[in-house]
Amino acid sequence: MKDTAIQVKGLQKSYKQLHVLKGVDLEVEKGSIFALLGSNGAGKTTIVKILTTLLKQDSGTATVNGFDVAAKPDNVRQSISLTGQFAAVDEILTGRENLIMIAKLRYLKNPRQVADDLLNRFGLTDAADRRVSTYSGGMRRRLDIAMSLIGKPQLIFLDEPTTGLDPEARIEVWKVVKELANKGTTVFLTTQYLDEAEQLADRIAILHEGKIIANGTLSDLKKLFPPAKVEYVEKQPSLEEIFLAIIGKKEEQ
Amino acid sequence: MEMIKKHFFSDMSIMLGRSMRHIFRSMDTIITVTIMPIAFMLLFVYVFGGAIQTGTDNYVNYLLPGILLIAITSGIAYTAYRLFMDMQRGIFERFHSMPIARSAALWGHVLTSLVSNAISFVVIILVALIMGFRSSAGVLSWLAVAGILALFTLALTWIAAIAGLSAKSVDGASAFSYPILFLPFISSAFVPTETMPSAVRAFAENQPVTSIVEAIRSLLAGQPVGNDIWVALAWCLGILIVAYLFAMRAYKRKAA
Numbered sequence: 243m244k245d246t247a248i249q250v251k252g253l254q255k256s257y258k259q260l261h262v263l264k265g266v267d268l269e270v271e272k273g274s275i276f277a278l279l280g281s282n283g284a285g286k287t288t289i290v291k292i293l294t295t296l297l298k299q300d301s302g303t304a305t306v307n308g309f310d311v312a313a314k315p316d317n318v319r320q321s322i323s324l325t326g327q328f329a330a331v332d333e334i335l336t337g338r339e340n341l342i343m344i345a346k347l348r349y350l351k352n353p354r355q356v357a358d359d360l361l362n363r364f365g366l367t368d369a370a371d372r373r374v375s376t377y378s379g380g381m382r383r384r385l386d387i388a389m390s391l392i393g394k395p396q397l398i399f400l401d402e403p404t405t406g407l408d409p410e411a412r413i414e415v416w417k418v419v420k421e422l423a424n425k426g427t428t429v430f431l432t433t434q435y436l437d438e439a440e441q442l443a444d445r446i447a448i449l450h451e452g453k454i455i456a457n458g459t460l461s462d463l464k465k466l467f468p469p470a471k472v473e474y475v476e477k478q479p480s481l482e483e484i485f486l487a488i489i490g491k492k493e494e495q
Numbered sequence: 496m497e498m499i500k501k502h503f504f505s506d507m508s509i510m511l512g513r514s515m516r517h518i519f520r521s522m523d524t525i526i527t528v529t530i531m532p533i534a535f536m537l538l539f540v541y542v543f544g545g546a547i548q549t550g551t552d553n554y555v556n557y558l559l560p561g562i563l564l565i566a567i568t569s570g571i572a573y574t575a576y577r578l579f580m581d582m583q584r585g586i587f588e589r590f591h592s593m594p595i596a597r598s599a600a601l602w603g604h605v606l607t608s609l610v611s612n613a614i615s616f617v618v619i620i621l622v623a624l625i626m627g628f629r630s631s632a633g634v635l636s637w638l639a640v641a642g643i644l645a646l647f648t649l650a651l652t653w654i655a656a657i658a659g660l661s662a663k664s665v666d667g668a669s670a671f672s673y674p675i676l677f678l679p680f681i682s683s684a685f686v687p688t689e690t691m692p693s694a695v696r697a698f699a700e701n702q703p704v705t706s707i708v709e710a711i712r713s714l715l716a717g718q719p720v721g722n723d724i725w726v727a728l729a730w731c732l733g734i735l736i737v738a739y740l741f742a743m744r745a746y747k748r749k750a751a
Contacts, residue, residue: 294592319594330589334517346509347595349502373520389589 247272247397247428248293252302255288262288264452265302270445272396275419275429277443279436279485284449286432287327290401293430294324307396323390327401329382330389333375337366337385340374341392348393360388364418380411387418397428404438416441436482446481448488456488463488503596510603511610514577518611521573528570529615533622536562539685540626547686555628559620560711561684564704566615567648568679571655572672574608578659579668582749601656601746608652609645616644631717639724640714646731647707651675653738660745678704703730 248270255263262285270276280286291297293306295315303310309317324330332340338357345353361367364384374382383403390398400419404412419442423429433439439446440460447457456463463484479487518524536558539547544554551557581587581600590600620628632640654671662668681695682688682704688696699705706726713720 291588294588296588296591316594319592322592324589324592326585326588328585330585332513332586333584334520335513339516343509343513344589344593347506347590347593 245272246270246305247274247307248276248430249305250289250293250302251304253289253292253299253304254301255285255292255297255299262452263299263302266449266452266454268447268454268457270428270430272428273423273426274444275423275431275442277439277446278430278432278449279434279439279446280432280449281434285452286434286449287401289449290324290326290399290430290432293318294322294399295319296324321395322397322399323393323395324399325386325390325401325403327405329379329386331374331382331386334373336371336373337361337377337381338370340385340389344389344392350393356392360391364388378411379407380414383407383411383415384418387415391422395427397430398422400429400431402432402434404433404435412438436480436485440481448485450489503599506595506599507602507606510599511606514604514607515610517577518573518607524570524573527573528566528611529618531569532562532566532615532619535565536619536623536626543685549687553627553629555623555626556630556716557712558685559623559628560708560715561679561682561704562619562623563616563644563711564647564679564684564707566619567612567644567651568672568675570608570612570615571651571675572669574604574652575655575659575662575668575671576665577607578604578656579662579665582660598746604659605649605652605656608655609648612644612648630715632715633717636714636717640711643707643711643714643724643727643731646728646735647703650731650734650738653735653742656742657738657745660742660749678702679708682708684708703727703734706730 246269248268250266250268253263253266254261266285266289268276268278278286278289288297292299293304293311295311295318298312303312305311306318307321309321311318332343335343338361341357341360342353345356350356357370358367361370364387366381366385366388369377369381374385377385387400387403390400403419404415407415416438419429419431423444429442431439431442443460445457445459446463447454448463449455456466460481463481464479466484466488536555539558540555544558547554549557578601581604587600591597654675658671659668679685682699682702684704688699688705691699706723707730709723710720710727713723
């Protein structure tokens, strides 16, 4: 139990008539990369918003780093960072100013030094004093993630971190995420790209129509794939096939 | 909670620093909130002024209060715009998921509006002095003028906050300001209301800008302010409270 970063039980949320989450259960181990997989509108962002205290659930419980999100939002905010679906950077400020601003808001001792280190680590030193509005999508995303690392939060939420990025920028972001996990940070990632989950995640949960319909390691999920009947060539299913197969089966029921 | 409270003012000052940078980096904003009111002042004094009968020999003195209000009314659309962009671009979500005082992000914008308007006022008054503005007002009267201007700025800023928080598009965020922009023109800011047709005159004499302009004008001229100052304060406080309540409701709805 001690090694659980996130624990969610029976989470429900509706927007007016729309019942988005219909009882979500999930658990994320400390230090792991957890991928929440689902199509557009499946409710991934809603889960992230509840876990990051931006939204209140209708029912169910969610605990982040041992703190209940509804009862102790301040403690939750102390220990997390959110990189939202749209790069939450200030376009009018420079990259350096963005980092310094967040470092100041987190009351770090030496905001300039923190900014310099992160600019260096994310390959943004040359662009540091340019306004973010002149950055490419990949640079913006890197800055966005760099801003989330300030203050060394134990748990980072990345909501669709590579949506809209070109393949090269996507690989850069993947590298960053892997480095984070290697250093012991827990990463909660949402994505609609199956290869992204396959590349990064220790555990994958599939959110479909408001419920987690599958949850496990990639090899666990592979076992859910209907066994091959008579085939001459043994074929490993890709995660994409697993995903579509599981969703199809659920819909038939 | 205690820690959060202690941080509220420093969080807000970081927010203030951020949006003041936005203003100083936007030529468009500087032109609209400072250069334009000065251009109006030049235009009215040196082009129309000779033909306008106000019953005073110093038209700059007559005009200045209205020009200051124009600076406020033309600046609020930018407050709404900045707020809207923050909501839209997700930076509010970042702030709200951080361990900082929750409303600091919103109050930062309000404070920015106050500070940037104060800077505009100083610049406009300096230009007015060069153009021949003279005042016999004492320190207390000047403080009263500053107070009224601050209240009017706050009142309109909270209206802007409603627009910025609840708008669905950039255009929507600033459209609210057009009717407000006209208020100083249909008031006693530029010309006495006596020559206006009766319907227009009735409107002009009973809308907030006229009483505010009259109160500031009397204070700057060192004359007794009479009823105008109470009417002006009532308008400012009334708008301020109602707009604040609606803005906070919109904010709570957006920020869950």
